[in-house]
Amino acid sequence: MMIELFSFLEQIRKFFPHFYILGWYSTGSDALESDMHIHKALMDINESPVYVLLNPSINHAQKDLPVTIYESELHVIEGIPQLIFVRSSYTIETVEAERISVDHVAHLKPSDGGSAATQLAAHLAGIHSAIKMLNSRIRILHSYLLAMQNGDVPMESSLLRQVSSLLRRLPVTESIKFQDDFLMDYNDTMLITYLAMSTNCSSIMNELIEKFNTAYDRHSRRGGRTVFI
Numbered sequence: 001m002m003i004e005l006f007s008f009l010e011q012i013r014k015f016f017p018h019f020y021i022l023g024w025y026s027t028g029s030d031a032l033e034s035d036m037h038i039h040k041a042l043m044d045i046n047e048s049p050v051y052v053l054l055n056p057s058i059n060h061a062q063k064d065l066p067v068t069i070y071e072s073e074l075h076v077i078e079g080i081p082q083l084i085f086v087r088s089s090y091t092i093e094t095v096e097a098e099r100i101s102v103d104h105v106a107h108l109k110p111s112d113g114g115s116a117a118t119q120l121a122a123h124l125a126g127i128h129s130a131i132k133m134l135n136s137r138i139r140i141l142h143s144y145l146l147a148m149q150n151g152d153v154p155m156e157s158s159l160l161r162q163v164s165s166l167l168r169r170l171p172v173t174e175s176i177k178f179q180d181d182f183l184m185d186y187n188d189t190m191l192i193t194y195l196a197m198s199t200n201c202s203s204i205m206n207e208l209i210e211k212f213n214t215a216y217d218r219h220s221r222r223g224g225r226t227v228f229i
Contacts, residue, residue, distance in 0.1 A: 020046075021042070021045055022049065022050050023042070023046070023049040023051055024038065024039075024042060024049065024050075024051060024052070025051070025052035025054060026052075026053055027053070027056050028054075029057065030053075031051065031053060031070055035085070036072075036084075036085070039051055039083075039085075040083065048071060048072065049072075050069060050070070050071060050088075051069070051070040051071070051072075052067060052068075052069055053067070053068040053070065054067055065092070067090075069087070069090050070085040070086060070087060071085070072084070072085060073086045148160075
């Protein structure tokens with residue numbers, strides 16, 4: 001096992017020469033004595049590696065993350081120096097993109113007993129209302145600009161500058177490359193949707209066939225007993 005570990009570490013150094021190994025991680029509720037053997041093996045690479053323990057059990061009453069970080073310390077126990085795991089405090093820092101992603105997922109999580117589909121439908125309905133309102137305001141602005149062009153309302157240079165600045169921020173969508181890329185992404189999305197539906201239908205069909213085979217086997221066994229009697 002240790003030979004495979006060092007071979008794996010050599011591969012990591014080969015492909016990521018500028019990266020440093022800070023520690024390792026495992027799953028469980030508490031650090032075990034066997035974990036110390038792996039920890040000592042990593043000490044040949046890093047003098048003080050960090051051991052991150054992830055608890056896979058779900059505890060709804062726990063508000064903190066099920067993550068425990070250990071560091072190794074040398075203690076003298078019964079006159080014998082031994083390495084033991086000691087819990088270490090930590091703080092979690094996230095970048096803006098990660099915070100937005102987590103916040104988005106948190107809003108989609110059912111919190112009132114409803115299903116995830118209900119929450120997703122409500123979220124999409126809110127997006128639809130926002131797009132509808134944006135479309136309405138764009139139409140109003142477009143009508144005002146047409147009236148300004150026809151001379152029905154006085155010319156306002158400040159408003160025209162704001163509209164021009166806003167239009168320069170929009171991406172260029174009227175191009176052949178955009179249309180090709182858009183159609184390619186659209187086709188890929190439709191293909192993935194079709195594959196997902198086909199996979200779902202196949203799964204349902206397999207379950208139906210398994211139920212049919214089970215019922216058929218039971219019927220055959222009962223019929224066999226009747227013949228022997």
